[in-house]
Amino acid sequence: MTDPQPQSAPVAFWVPRRLRMVRTDPPRVSPEHQRAADRIWGEMARANPTGLFDGPVVACTSLDWDEPHHIVLSWAPVTYRHYALRRVPGASALPSLFVAVLQPTDDGRLLVGRTSSWTAAPGRWQLPGGSAEPPADHEPLDEAALRRHAARELVEETGIDAAPHDLQLWAVTRGGRGTIGVFFRAPARPASVLAERFMATVAAETALGREPEFAETALLHSPADLDTIPGPHADYLELVIRRYAEAASAWPDDSPGQA
Numbered sequence: 108m109t110d111p112q113p114q115s116a117p118v119a120f121w122v123p124r125r126l127r128m129v130r131t132d133p134p135r136v137s138p139e140h141q142r143a144a145d146r147i148w149g150e151m152a153r154a155n156p157t158g159l160f161d162g163p164v165v166a167c168t169s170l171d172w173d174e175p176h177h178i179v180l181s182w183a184p185v186t187y188r189h190y191a192l193r194r195v196p197g198a199s200a201l202p203s204l205f206v207a208v209l210q211p212t213d214d215g216r217l218l219v220g221r222t223s224s225w226t227a228a229p230g231r232w233q234l235p236g237g238s239a240e241p242p243a244d245h246e247p248l249d250e251a252a253l254r255r256h257a258a259r260e261l262v263e264e265t266g267i268d269a270a271p272h273d274l275q276l277w278a279v280t281r282g283g284r285g286t287i288g289v290f291f292r293a294p295a296r297p298a299s300v301l302a303e304r305f306m307a308t309v310a311a312e313t314a315l316g317r318e319p320e321f322a323e324t325a326l327l328h329s330p331a332d333l334d335t336i337p338g339p340h341a342d343y344l345e346l347v348i349r350r351y352a353e354a355a356s357a358w359p360d361d362s363p364g365q366a
Contacts, residue, residue, distance in 0.1 A: 119282075125178070127173065128248050128253075130182060131183050134168075134201065136198070144188060147195065148161070148191040158226045161188045163241050164189075164239065165185075165203075166183050167182055182248065202285035205287070208234060209347070209351060210261065210265070210301065211295045211355075212326060213297050216328045217326065217328075217348060220265065221338060223320055231340060232341065233341035235260055235267075255271045257291045263320065265301070266305055269293045275291060276290075277292040280346070333345060
């Protein structure tokens, strides 16, 4: 599940070589603000009972650099209810942290999906991915853990199976309300394979009586292609597609490249 609130602030973009995660404590919330957030969350959950649940997620407390090209992300465990604080006057909520996967085709297009009506952001076009989750007891939340989570989101939403170690750290973004995105690039695959895997996923979910997370997918080559898919899109999508296209144009013809 992704952040239920739309984001509209300009998006910052970095290309780190390494990512280090540091756990911190979540901020203290006053009883008054917590009661207000609980009330708002209850209203949101009743309005979208299938798309919102108060599960554990990771919020970002800070983004720093410990040396050139090395980003340090400090994080704290919260639940989705924490983000209801954004609607409480005078309160503040930590920005969310999510992972996303750039799944390219052999001809340089990127796979995007439109979220289904029951999700937290219905009808939004975005890359495969979702909110980062806290690790199991005694396990670290590090770059490897984010890769595993990204690979899991990719196969759940699109049917495309990628080994976590094949996902390359590609970029980090900061968007609306400071929301942090960690992007990984998957190996390129033929467009026909991507279509077959997605159709198989839709068929499997439908057979179980469930609506898939992505209602449909599309392949985009440039930001101009966003005009061909009606509806809202994630705040990072135009910038990420543009940066990917710019990097791809600089790759040798016989190399898949890396941004």
